[in-house]
Structure formats: structure tokens, C-alpha cells
Amino acid sequence: MVGTEEMESREVAERRTTPAVVVGGIKTACVSRADLVDIMLEDHRRAATGGKPRRPRLIFDSNGQGISLAARDPAYRASLVAADLVHADSQWVVFASRLFTSLPIPEKSTTTDVFADTAAAAEQAGLGFFLLGATEEINAKAAENVARAFPGLRIVGRRNGYFRPDEEADICREINASRADIVWVGLGKPKEQAFCVRNRDAIDATWLITCGGCFKFLAGVLPRSPVAVQNAGFEWLHRLVTKPSWDLFLRYLTTNPHALYLMATRSRRDPVSLEGPPA
Numbered sequence: 001m002v003g004t005e006e007m008e009s010r011e012v013a014e015r016r017t018t019p020a021v022v023v024g025g026i027k028t029a030c031v032s033r034a035d036l037v038d039i040m041l042e043d044h045r046r047a048a049t050g051g052k053p054r055r056p057r058l059i060f061d062s063n064g065q066g067i068s069l070a071a072r073d074p075a076y077r078a079s080l081v082a083a084d085l086v087h088a089d090s091q092w093v094v095f096a097s098r099l100f101t102s103l104p105i106p107e108k109s110t111t112t113d114v115f116a117d118t119a120a121a122a123e124q125a126g127l128g129f130f131l132l133g134a135t136e137e138i139n140a141k142a143a144e145n146v147a148r149a150f151p152g153l154r155i156v157g158r159r160n161g162y163f164r165p166d167e168e169a170d171i172c173r174e175i176n177a178s179r180a181d182i183v184w185v186g187l188g189k190p191k192e193q194a195f196c197v198r199n200r201d202a203i204d205a206t207w208l209i210t211c212g213g214c215f216k217f218l219a220g221v222l223p224r225s226p227v228a229v230q231n232a233g234f235e236w237l238h239r240l241v242t243k244p245s246w247d248l249f250l251r252y253l254t255t256n257p258h259a260l261y262l263m264a265t266r267s268r269r270d271p272v273s274l275e276g277p278p279a
Contacts, residue, residue, distance in 0.1 A: 018085070020274040021101040023093050024067035024259060025266035027279040029085045030097070032106045036087060036114055037121045044127060044181055044206045056183070058082060058196050059209040061089035061111055064236070064259035065251065066189055071262055079193035081278040087114070089212075091233035092263070100267035110235075111211040112224065115184065119150045122182065128156035130175050130205075133186025134215040136160040142218035156180050161187045168195070172202040186211045 018039070019030040031039070036059075047054040060083040070077040080086060087109045088094055097105040122129065131143055139160045147155055157178035159171060175183055183205050185192045189212065196208040216222040223242055225235045236256070240248055272279065 018274045019103055020272050021097055021103050021105065022266070022268040022272055022279040023062065023088070023096050023101065023105075024070075024262040025279060026062045026067055026070055026080060026086060027272060027274070028062050028093060028097070028105065029087055029274060030103055030105050030271070031085075031087060031109070033109045033113060033117050035106075036109055037117050039085070040118055040182070040207060041121060041125060044125065047206050054204050054206055056200060056203055056205040056208045057084040058200060059084065059207055060086045060193055060196075061109075061210060061212070062086050062093055063088075063090035064092060065255045067093075067262050068255040068258040069189055071258070071266075073190060076190035076193065079190060079197050082197045083193075085274065091231060091235070092260070095233060096263035096267055100263065100269065101271070102269050103271045108230075110230070111209075111214045112217045114209075115146075115211060115214055115218065116149075118182065119146065119153050122154075123150045123152040126154065127181040127206075128154040128179060130156060130178055130180035130183045131158040131186075131215065132171070132175075132183060133161035133192070133211070134213075134219070135162070138215050138219045138221055141220065142215040145218055145220065168199060169202070172199050176204045181206045183208050184211050184214070185209065186213065186215045188212060 020027050021030055022028070043057055060080060066080070070080055088097070088105045089108065089110055091108045094105045094108045097103070119129070131139060133139065134142065139158055143155050143158045146153065157174060157180060159174065163171060183203065185196055185208060187195055192210040192212070196210060200208065213222065217224060222239065225239070229235060236252055240252060
């Protein structure tokens, strides 16, 4: 019989086979959207057969805003370092991997697309989703639309993203009571990453995955840009044009140039280990 320590060492060894590169100073997994679905299902299988409470893996994302923020905010960077996997939520991160590394990221994995991919797989596997974030109206509408699009998907719980710090323990208990497998956390950077790191050991799930403004897209509040615009890396511009706001304009004006500079100066040519030291 294989002992617990040997099983855990095998699990770590298997996870090290996921390649990664450093783009803009952030260690980013070289995975496709299909790869993320496979990893989710494999993680669930391991958790289901492990015979012990699950400790969720932290799945975060990297985009221009995050790359810029990580260079300016040590606490946010520490949250990224704590993640088990950071995926490319931006076509520009993919472009940078092609230009500045020897192992290009195969494609961008925008969180809204990742949600749809994993929802389809979870529907077949019987996994349960918990949606945490956005306003009550948007959260409820997102859950309604997802249930309509994936009628076999188990949405086991949901909650808006407006709560006090002293309510977090109750939220964790609510998530655990729902027996969710995947918890989608859409609180915005850097709050959502900090929430996941802070409450990781209090939540019994397979994945805690951050999703930013994903619920707004799922609720139909924000329109997705045409595929050609997405592939060209200008989804952010489409959002700014269709839903203009001064805050959004200021964010893009300050973070996009900074992120491009960091991609050019803080990317590494050689691949790195996903389980190795911080980038």
C-alpha cells in the first residue's frame, strides 16, 4: 500500500510537469483552456480519492493590470506567489511569451471563457459551483444565465461580493455547507486574490479561482468583444468604447504602458518550474 507521504510526493511531481514561463515578472503557466479543464478534473479526482479534507488549489490570472499591480504592490505580488497556477488572462501576455520567452503560452485563457469551458466539463462530471462576487443583482442574474446555458450544472450557492471582514468566516462556512467543488471569486484585484490566500485553509473545495469582472459578462451587463478584436489584444479597448468610464480610462492609461514595459524587461527567456521558487 502506498503511504500518504509517497502519494503527496507523487502528486507534487505530477504537477511539476506543467510548464511555466516568467512574463512581466509573473510566473505564468503555459496552458491552454483545454489544459485548465483537464487540470480541474484531475484535481477533483485526487481530492475525491484522497480520503482527507480538501485544501483548494489557488488559480489566479495574469493580465496587464495584474502585471503592473504586482510591480507596485508587494502584498498583491505575495498573493500571486502563493497561487498554485497563474494563467494568461490577456492576449498581450501571450504575445509577450512569444517575443521574450522560449516557450510560448499556447493561447489566452480569459476568465469568462475559462468559466464556460469548466462549466461544460463540470456539468458532465457533476461538480458544483459557488459564485462569490459582484452586486446582488449582477450575481443573481449571472447565476440565472449560467443555469440556463448549462442546465445540468450544479450551482450550489452564490453570494454578492459586498461584505465586511468580520463576515468572512460565515462566508467560508456557507461555502462549505454548499459542498461546492469550484468557488469563483469575483471581487476584483487585489481583493479577490487576498481573500483566497487568507481563507484557503478555511474552505473545503477543489479550486478557488479568481474571475474579476466575469460575473458582469455572465449577467449580460458587459458585452464581449468580437473574436477578432479579442485575438488582436484589444478587448480592453472594446470595453472602454462600449462602456466608457473615467475610472476605466485612467486604469488603462496608467497600467497598460507600465505593463508593456514590464513584459519587455521582466520576462525570462528560459522556462521555469511551476512548483519552483517565486519569479
